[in-house]
Amino acid sequence: MPEGHTIYRLAARHQAMFAGEKVLASSPQGRFAEGAALLSGAVLDRTEAYGKHLLHHYDGGQALHVHLGLYGKFADGDGEPPAPVGQVRLRLTTDLHWLDLRGPTACELLSPPEVEALQARLGADPLRADADPDEAYARIRRSPTPLFALLLDQSIVAGTGLIFVTEVLFRAGLRPTTPGRELSPEGWRKIWADLVELMGTAVGTGQIDTVYDRHLPEAMGRPPRIDRHGGEVYVYRRAAQPCHVCGAGILRADLAGRNSYWCPTCQPARRARSRPKRQKR
DNA sequence: TCATTATGTAAAA
DNA sequence: TTTACCTAATGAT
Numbered sequence: 431m432p433e434g435h436t437i438y439r440l441a442a443r444h445q446a447m448f449a450g451e452k453v454l455a456s457s458p459q460g461r462f463a464e465g466a467a468l469l470s471g472a473v474l475d476r477t478e479a480y481g482k483h484l485l486h487h488y489d490g491g492q493a494l495h496v497h498l499g500l501y502g503k504f505a506d507g508d509g510e511p512p513a514p515v516g517q518v519r520l521r522l523t524t525d526l527h528w529l530d531l532r533g534p535t536a537c538e539l540l541s542p543p544e545v546e547a548l549q550a551r552l553g554a555d556p557l558r559a560d561a562d563p564d565e566a567y568a569r570i571r572r573s574p575t576p577l578f579a580l581l582l583d584q585s586i587v588a589g590t591g592l593i594f595v596t597e598v599l600f601r602a603g604l605r606p607t608t609p610g611r612e613l614s615p616e617g618w619r620k621i622w623a624d625l626v627e628l629m630g631t632a633v634g635t636g637q638i639d640t641v642y643d644r645h646l647p648e649a650m651g652r653p654p655r656i657d658r659h660g661g662e663v664y665v666y667r668r669a670a671q672p673c674h675v676c677g678a679g680i681l682r683a684d685l686a687g688r689n690s691y692w693c694p695t696c697q698p699a700r701r702a703r704s705r706p707k708r709q710k711r
Numbered sequence: 712t713c714a715t716t717a718t719g720t721a722a723a724a
Numbered sequence: 725t726t727t728a729c730c731t732a733a734t735g736a737t
Contacts, residue, residue: 432718433718433719436718482718482719482720497719498718498719499720499729499730500717500718500719500720500730500731501717501731501732501733502719502731503732516731516732517730517731532730533729533731535719535720535721536720591718591719593718594718687725688719689717
């Protein structure tokens with residue numbers, strides 16, 4: 431259940447395990463039997479993460495493309511692999527290491543043009559040096575769609591998931607429903623810089639931490655949060671709990687088919703306007 | 712032991 | 725906008 435930083439860590443891990451090695455591939459579950467047969471015996475050149483997509487580039491030009499989706503998972507180890515338990519879509523082995531993949535949304539072999547097409551449909555990835563945040567902002571600023579949905583749209587920003595988007599909107603003081611066209615250039619600069627920083631840190635630590643030092647449990651005298659993803663956050667999955675900054679109850683609502691969370695005080699509905707409310711009727 | 716939930720996406724309607 | 729995907733962890737019973 432990954433956001434972009436998880437895929438970057440997997441890419442680095444798989445590269446360390448298998449790069450330069452001849453890899454044996456199989457599909458104990460059977461659903462990737464054909465692809466595994468084609469792949470088996472190839473030498474891994476390098477791995478790459480692009481957004482939430484993982485690529486293994488093999489000699490001969492073919493690439494293994496994996497997208498974990500909501501519940502895909504990798505497991506790995508040294509030496510002899512264990513007998514497959516459950517639905518193992520793909521198993522890779524060398525003399526030294528083994529790797530199992532379960533439950534992915536995508537596990538397929540791609541030709542070089544197909545890899546290009548994949549990358550062409552992805553937006554700016556905050557973890558990549560070749561990202562173009564200006565292009566992303568050009569899409570955002572002309573859209574009436576809520577920022578929450580725009581920042582989750584992988585064709586605009588790649589690698590962002592629910593936690594990063596939810597938290598970055600809190601840090602920017604913007605409600606998730608704010609239309610893209612209301613995002614100022616300064617607002618976008620703040621959001622992009624936050625994504626680069628927070629996602630970069632998460633690649634190093636393996637968890638998502640979004641809370642400024644001054645609001646950490648030690649600084650505030652509150653108990654630390656133990657959550658599945660392991661990090662300290664402001665609003666993600668904190669519905670009805672007090673805001674770390676102002677104490678107001680965190681709110682939750684369905685938005686674009688996902689759970690969105692925000693603080694009613696720290697993320698005001700909109701800028702205070704001098705224009706009086708229009709009277710109906 | 713069963714039901715629900717989950718850091719996601721694509722296809723169907 | 726809704727449904728399906730199809731795994732594992734968590735929470736309820």
